[in-house]
Structure formats: C-alpha cells, structure tokens
Amino acid sequence: MARTIYIVDDDDAVRASLHSLLSVLPGLIVRSFRSGDAFLEDVNDLDPGVLLLDFHMPGSTGLDVMKALDGSGDFVPIVLTGQGNVNLAVQAMKEGALDFIEKPYEAELLMQVIDNAFSRLEHDSEAAARVGQAEAKIAKLSPRETDVLKGLIEGRSNKIIAYELDISPRTVEIYRANLMEKLEVRSLSEALRIAFAAGLFPKS
Structure with missing residues (x-):
C-alpha cells in the first residue's frame, strides 16, 4: 500500500x-504545497498521510494548519523549525505534532521520524507502546527532577530554575x-519528546 507524505513549506529550495x-x-507518494493556505484548500480531497510542515510561512502558519486540522487522525504532522527553538516545538506538540525536526535537518533523523509517523498513522498500538515506555521513564524522576525538567522545557536558565525552586544553580x-x-x-x-509522549505536558 502506498504511503503519502505532504511537504508544506514556502521555501522553494527546501521543498x-x-x-x-x-x-x-x-512506495512513497510525495506532494508539495508552497503554503499552509494551499494545503488547507485541498485538504478535504487528500488521502491520509504524514505532513512535513514548516512553522513560519506567510498566511497560515504551521500552527494555523494544525489548529485547522484539529487533531484529525488522517494526518500526522512533523514540524520543521529553526535550530534550538524549543518554545515553538512545545507549541507545535501541544497542537498535535508527532515530532519536530530542526533545520538544517539530518537526512537519517528525518527518515526515522517519518517512519515513526507512518507507524502512528497505520498502527495505533505501536504508538501506545511508545507512550507506555515514555511514561515508565518519566515515572523514574523524583519530584524535584520533574520540576527541573519543566523549567528547562519552558526555556528557563539553570539560574532562573534555581531561584524559583530555592536551590543553588549547581544543584539544578x-x-x-x-x-x-x-x-x-x-x-x-x-527529553522533550519523552515528556510529551508521557503526557507530562498535556494540551492546555
């Protein structure tokens, strides 16, 4: 059975x-769209598939596209973000992205994440197993370690986390x-992927 992947990015070179x-x-069908708006115009006529979605685009952004899909099980979004932009990745995963890839992307990592996305699309049981593994790992953390993880994911420095938890930066x-x-x-x-898979940071 053919797998379909949709590239939604306003950068011609990236597409x-x-x-x-x-x-x-x-066995992979690849379709490209130069904007989020163009993808959303055709979305009702598209086969289920994996979505490679740029975050920053004119018109409908990657976040807008995911909000429009509203958790549709027909598409599994993977978000492409600028390097080190953890806050955007958090927003994307709250809106239903399976994962995020930092640009410039590594081909091997991209292929691995795409394969995981097709697994989720085709085999919910495999996704459930990954959730179980993530929950088991998170359960190993002490309350303080969980507090530090939350601080890191929210983009705080060690110094700020230390101040908020009333401990030393060295302890952090x-x-x-x-x-x-x-x-x-x-x-x-x-760590972010595991935290989201385990439901540590549920969609607000």
Missing part, C-alpha cells in the same frame, strides 16, 4: 530538497544530569 530526498523511497545542574540519565537521553530535544 525541492525534501522532494528529491523522499522521492527515492519505494545535578538534577539535570540525573534526569537526563534516567530518561536515557543526551539532549533537551530528546
């Missing part, structure tokens, strides 16, 4: 690059190292 990269995969560093070890991750981005 062309992604199209070339993905077109070589067997220790909690941060401990929570990264317990979650078995090496970056804040990976």
Whole structure:
C-alpha cells in the first residue's frame, strides 16, 4: 500500500530538497504545497498521510494548519523549525505534532521520524507502546527532577530554575544530569519528546 507524505513549506529550495530526498523511497507518494493556505484548500480531497510542515510561512502558519486540522487522525504532522527553538516545538506538540525536526535537518533523523509517523498513522498500538515506555521513564524522576525538567522545557536558565525552586544553580545542574540519565537521553530535544509522549505536558 502506498504511503503519502505532504511537504508544506514556502521555501522553494527546501521543498525541492525534501522532494528529491523522499522521492527515492519505494512506495512513497510525495506532494508539495508552497503554503499552509494551499494545503488547507485541498485538504478535504487528500488521502491520509504524514505532513512535513514548516512553522513560519506567510498566511497560515504551521500552527494555523494544525489548529485547522484539529487533531484529525488522517494526518500526522512533523514540524520543521529553526535550530534550538524549543518554545515553538512545545507549541507545535501541544497542537498535535508527532515530532519536530530542526533545520538544517539530518537526512537519517528525518527518515526515522517519518517512519515513526507512518507507524502512528497505520498502527495505533505501536504508538501506545511508545507512550507506555515514555511514561515508565518519566515515572523514574523524583519530584524535584520533574520540576527541573519543566523549567528547562519552558526555556528557563539553570539560574532562573534555581531561584524559583530555592536551590543553588549547581544543584539544578545535578538534577539535570540525573534526569537526563534516567530518561536515557543526551539532549533537551530528546527529553522533550519523552515528556510529551508521557503526557507530562498535556494540551492546555
């Protein structure tokens, strides 16, 4: 059965690059849209698929597109963001994005995330298993480690987190190292994915 992926990005070079990269995969139909508005105009006539969605676009932004889809099970969004923009990634995941890819993207990581998206689209049970694994990891954290994780995901510095929790910045560093070890991750981005998968930061 053919899989369909939709590229929604106003950057011609990005669309062309992604199209070339993905077109070589067997059984994959790739369609491109130069704006969120163009995608939404056609959305009712489109087959279910994975959505590679740029965050910043003229007209309907990536966030606007996800709000318009309103959690539709027909599309699994993956958001493309500028490097290090954790706050935008948080917004995107609250609106239903499966994951986010930082530009410039690594082809291997992109393929892995796309594969995960198709798994979610086609096999809800696999997604449920990932949620269970994430919940089990989050459950290992102490209350203080969870507080530090929340602070980090909200974009606060170690110094600000220390002030808010009435502990020293050095203690925050220790909690941060401990929570990264317990979650078995090496970056804040990976910790963010686990936190959202576990429902630690539910949609408001």
